[in-house]
Amino acid sequence: MTTTTVKSVHGGNDAARLTSRVSVTLVAVLLGVLAVGQFRGQAGVPGLSNLSAAELTQLIANLTTGNDQLRSEVAELSRQETHLAEVKERGETTVNELTADLQRIRAWAGLTEVSGQGIAITVDGRIGGDGVEDLLNELRNAGAEAIAVDGVRVVAGVVVAGAPGALSVENHAIPSAFVIQAIGSPQILTGTLTRTGGVIAQVTATYEDVRLTVTPIESMTLPATEHRTTPSYAKPRL
Amino acid sequence: MSGVLDRFRSLPSVQVTLAVALLVLGFLIAAQIAAEGPRIRYTTEERAPLIETALRLQGQQEALKAEILAIRARISELEAIDPSAAASLRRLYADLEQARLDAGLIAVRGPGVAFRLEDGTTGSVDSLVSARDIRTLVEELWLAGAEGIAVNGERIVGSTAVIDIGGSILVNSAYLAGPYTISAIGPPDMYERLQQSVAFVEFVRGRIEPSGVRLAVAEGQEVDLPAFAGTVSLRFAKPGAGGE
Numbered sequence: 001m002t003t004t005t006v007k008s009v010h011g012g013n014d015a016a017r018l019t020s021r022v023s024v025t026l027v028a029v030l031l032g033v034l035a036v037g038q039f040r041g042q043a044g045v046p047g048l049s050n051l052s053a054a055e056l057t058q059l060i061a062n063l064t065t066g067n068d069q070l071r072s073e074v075a076e077l078s079r080q081e082t083h084l085a086e087v088k089e090r091g092e093t094t095v096n097e098l099t100a101d102l103q104r105i106r107a108w109a110g111l112t113e114v115s116g117q118g119i120a121i122t123v124d125g126r127i128g129g130d131g132v133e134d135l136l137n138e139l140r141n142a143g144a145e146a147i148a149v150d151g152v153r154v155v156a157g158v159v160v161a162g163a164p165g166a167l168s169v170e171n172h173a174i175p176s177a178f179v180i181q182a183i184g185s186p187q188i189l190t191g192t193l194t195r196t197g198g199v200i201a202q203v204t205a206t207y208e209d210v211r212l213t214v215t216p217i218e219s220m221t222l223p224a225t226e227h228r229t230t231p232s233y234a235k236p237r238l
Numbered sequence: 239m240s241g242v243l244d245r246f247r248s249l250p251s252v253q254v255t256l257a258v259a260l261l262v263l264g265f266l267i268a269a270q271i272a273a274e275g276p277r278i279r280y281t282t283e284e285r286a287p288l289i290e291t292a293l294r295l296q297g298q299q300e301a302l303k304a305e306i307l308a309i310r311a312r313i314s315e316l317e318a319i320d321p322s323a324a325a326s327l328r329r330l331y332a333d334l335e336q337a338r339l340d341a342g343l344i345a346v347r348g349p350g351v352a353f354r355l356e357d358g359t360t361g362s363v364d365s366l367v368s369a370r371d372i373r374t375l376v377e378e379l380w381l382a383g384a385e386g387i388a389v390n391g392e393r394i395v396g397s398t399a400v401i402d403i404g405g406s407i408l409v410n411s412a413y414l415a416g417p418y419t420i421s422a423i424g425p426p427d428m429y430e431r432l433q434q435s436v437a438f439v440e441f442v443r444g445r446i447e448p449s450g451v452r453l454a455v456a457e458g459q460e461v462d463l464p465a466f467a468g469t470v471s472l473r474f475a476k477p478g479a480g481g482e
Contacts, residue, residue, distance in 0.1 A: 020253065020256060023256055027256065027259040027260060027263055028259060030263060031259060031262060031263055031266065047404070047405065047406040047413075047415030047416070048289050048292060048293070048413075048415075049289070050404060050405055050406075051285075051403065051404040051405075051406070052285075052404065053284050053285050053288060055403055055404035056285060056288035056289065056291075056292055057288065058403060059292050059403050059404075059408070059413060060288065060291055060292055060295060062403070062408055062411055063292065063295035063296065063299060063411065063413070064295060065411070066299060066410075066411025066412075066468075067295060067298050067299050067302060067411075069411075069468070069469045070299065070302035070303065070306065070468065070469060071302060072469065072471060073302075073306055073468070073469040073470070073471055074302060074305050074306055074309065076471050077306060077309040077310065077313065078309060080313060081309055081312055081313050081316065084313060084316040084317065085316060088316060093323075093327060094316075094317060094327075095327060095330065097317070098317055098327075098330045098331060098334055099330065101313075101317070101334055102330065102333055102334045102337055103477050104470065104471070104472070104477075105334070105337045105338060105341050105343065105470060106337050106341075106477070107472055107475060107476075107477040108341065108396075108397075108470040108471075108472055109337065109340060109341035109342075109395075109396060109470075110396055111337065111340065111341075112477050112478065113477070113478035114472070114475040114476060114477055114478055115475070115476050115478050116474040116475045116476055117474060118474065129437075130370075130374070133373065133377060134370075137369075137373060137399050137400060137401070138399070140396075140397055140398060140399035141399035141401055144397075145397070145472050145473070145474050145475040146472075146475045154396070155396040156342060156380075156394060156395050156396045156398070157380045157384070157385075158380070159377045159380050159381050161377070161381060161437065183474050183475040184474050184475075185474065221478055222475075229340040229341075230336065230339070230340055231339065231340075231346065231348070231385040231386065231423070232385065232425075233348040233349055233350075233385055233423055233424060233425060234339075234346035234347070234348040234385045234386045234423040234463070235346060235347055235348055236339060236344050236345070236346055237344075237345040237346055237347045237462060
């Protein structure tokens with residue numbers, strides 16, 4: 001009788017031990033899966049896994065366009081390098097090549113006047129500096145090659161700032177009605193700005209009294225910047 | 239007290255292990271849920287090939303940028319003028335190097351500040367760093383006298399657009415994920431100027447503090463900025479007067 005009782009107690013302990021081991025194993029497996037998930041999530045490309053399919057599609061479109069531009073730049077630079085090497089091989093001076101390169105860089109950086117087709121955005125009403133900067137950002141995103149606000153060339157370091165009615169750029173007061181000019185593809189610039197839910201819709205939702213009109217322009221000339229671009233503190237890194 | 243300890247000691251070790259494991263499990267589940275808060279994780283099958291394509295394109299972009307920098311360096315060497323060359327040619331070369339520096343095509347170092355913008359932990363959409371936040375900080379730094387700025391290693395130039403892609407940012411068409419480091423070279427009092435800016439104070443008090451976005455600054459240090467590695471070719475704009 002006693003023996004039977006002992007046996008049954010032992011049998012109960014075995015069952016409990018088995019249940020505990022199974023529980024521990026299950027929890028351990030679950031822990032492992034979660035831990036791997038966490039590590040993978042952090043070790044992978046940050047942020048990509050958080051994008052929706054639509055956002056990934058938008059990213060791919062942006063990367064594709066950007067890479068096409070970079071390939072064109074590589075091709076242009078390679079052509080320039082080959083030509084330079086040939087000129088030097090012939091023992092000729094590189095005056096023409098240096099001049100062309102200088103002209104190209106200065107035009108791109110806004111250090112010289114440039115001309116071309118593009119668009120004009122007529123702004124009429126009280127708008128804040130942030131609203132104008134949103135428009136400029138979208139113009140850059142759409143591939144604008146040169147921009148001027150109320151006749152002032154916008155380059156790196158130039159900011160349109162101020163509250164509605166007190167806008168200024170480069171110490172130049174901007175009136176309540178002014179024009180933003182941008183050189184680039186008129187179709188792409190217009191399409192990007194005026195698309196449904198685009199920047200014009202957003203800016204006019206924030207600044208309800210502002211009227212924005214986009215007009216394609218056949219030819220325009222934008223002045224060189226007067227902004228000081230030569231650095232005093234930043235030195236070339238060797 | 240000793241009764242409780244005795245009771246604890248009498249617990250089978252497996253139960254203690256189980257309890258500890260469950261505790262860790264709880265933490266992990268909580269961490270997973272917190273991490274997925276505002277940025278919803280999509281698990282549809284269609285995303286896998288899209289992520290692969292985006293990764294491939296990012297890889298190509300990095301390779302193309304490295305190639306551009308390498309060719310520019312070789313061109314610069316080819317263009318370098320012999321010290322015995324005519325003075326006009328040497329002046330032309332000096333002008334070219336200066337234009338490259340002014341345009342952000344040369345990597346630079348100098349005194350400056352570095353800001354770090356990071357998503358907040360409140361779980362709200364407002365607590366995510368947006369392209370607008372980056373642009374505001376960049377604009378304020380320019381107004382405070384910055385001579386050069388980079389965001390996570392992407393040099394800000396005249397053609398730079400900063401836009402939102404989901405909860406992340408595109409700068410110069412490069413995909414950047416947070417946290418975002420905005421480095422700027424400028425005058426020694428650049429940070430003081432920034433703190434005196436009404437717009438910057440409003441940005442910190444009206445946007446950063448209420449939303450939970452984390453903003454940190456390191457000042458008084460040497461800052462390195464990379465060269466811009468994108469395109470400087472113009473298709474529509476033609477140089478006019480003063481282009482030569």
